[in-house]
Amino acid sequence: MKARVVVTLKSGVLDPQGKAIEGALKSLGVEGVASVRQGKVFDVELAGADANAAKAQLQAACEKLLANTVIENYQIDL
Amino acid sequence: MKAAVVVFPGSNRESDMARALTQATGRPPAMLWHADHELPAGTDLVVLPGGFSYGDYLRCGAIAGRAAIMDAVRAHAARGGLVLGVCNGFQILCESGLLPGVLMRNANLRFVCRMQHLKVERNDTAFTRQYTKGQTIEVCIAHGEGNYEADDATIERLEGEGLVAFRYCDSAGAVGGESNPNGSRNDIAGIYSDKRNVLGLMPHPENLIDPLVGGTDGRRLFESLASAA
Numbered sequence: 001m002k003a004r005v006v007v008t009l010k011s012g013v014l015d016p017q018g019k020a021i022e023g024a025l026k027s028l029g030v031e032g033v034a035s036v037r038q039g040k041v042f043d044v045e046l047a048g049a050d051a052n053a054a055k056a057q058l059q060a061a062c063e064k065l066l067a068n069t070v071i072e073n074y075q076i077d078l
Numbered sequence: 079m080k081a082a083v084v085v086f087p088g089s090n091r092e093s094d095m096a097r098a099l100t101q102a103t104g105r106p107p108a109m110l111w112h113a114d115h116e117l118p119a120g121t122d123l124v125v126l127p128g129g130f131s132y133g134d135y136l137r138c139g140a141i142a143g144r145a146a147i148m149d150a151v152r153a154h155a156a157r158g159g160l161v162l163g164v165c166n167g168f169q170i171l172c173e174s175g176l177l178p179g180v181l182m183r184n185a186n187l188r189f190v191c192r193m194q195h196l197k198v199e200r201n202d203t204a205f206t207r208q209y210t211k212g213q214t215i216e217v218c219i220a221h222g223e224g225n226y227e228a229d230d231a232t233i234e235r236l237e238g239e240g241l242v243a244f245r246y247c248d249s250a251g252a253v254g255g256e257s258n259p260n261g262s263r264n265d266i267a268g269i270y271s272d273k274r275n276v277l278g279l280m281p282h283p284e285n286l287i288d289p290l291v292g293g294t295d296g297r298r299l300f301e302s303l304a305s306a307a
Contacts, residue, residue: 013227016187065144068137070180071227
């Protein structure tokens with residue numbers, strides 16, 4: 001089973017990398033960009049086929065390692 | 079004082095740290111590998127040195143913070159044992175849950191490598207007793223992710239309980255403004271755990287222990303530790 005985990009900065013947390021990318025897009029003439037926030041994507045392959053078990057495993061993975069919940073949120077897509 | 083330095087893949091300041099500890103304590107520290115499971119018997123102080131453990135993959139200190147040896151370091155800290163984390167070591171302490179908050183990318187996005195003045199917030203801890211309260215010291219910094227962030231409640235608690243160890247200041251001791259190199263909240267350069275037996279700081283006191291390389295203001299931190307146990 002394949003899953004995708006998306007980790008993003010919580011709103012309110014300063015994202016200097018996103019700001020720099022936003023500035024670069026503007027300087028490239030890409031119009032209509034109001035703001036950019038940078039995040040991370042993890043594509044995870046799971047051995048089992050049970051969706052509920054997979055969700056629980058990925059949640060544990062996020063809490064233990066993939067996200068720093070002080071500053072980041074995560075979303076699991078199965 | 080029996081000290082141990084933990085070496086992770088990508089640590090690079092462990093020799094500097096060992097030199098500073100040897101100078102202050104009179105004997106070389108034990109060098110531990112990240113895959114070790116226990117500390118040498120009678121260890122008083124565990125040090126996590128600077129560097130780029132695991133290439134800063136995922137987040138700075140994230141993978142090192144979950145290395146095998148860290149369970150032993152957590153147990154040591156829970157017993158009241160002394161733990162010092164410098165630079166990447168500070169990032170590892172935050173990622174391992176031994177200290178609150180997180181070190182984010184410097185606000186100006188630049189890696190900063192320069193001399194830096196710090197204000198010593200208190201001198202009644204195992205790490206700072208050889209300094210005076212409010213003293214301005216000059217050490218060096220070298221980091222790209224030293225921007226200390228925590229939620230408002232945590233910052234309030236750190237301030238209220240006197241857990242800020244060092245703040246960035248200028249040569250006259252004025253805190254903040256231009257002298258803050260990375261955008262760190264409240265100009266925080268280092269913090270203590272609740273019991274003040276764990277200290278994490280971004281600057282490198284271990285590099286300022288010899289007049290040959292620009293100063294000796296870092297030496298007293300190690301002398302404080304040497305006299306602590």
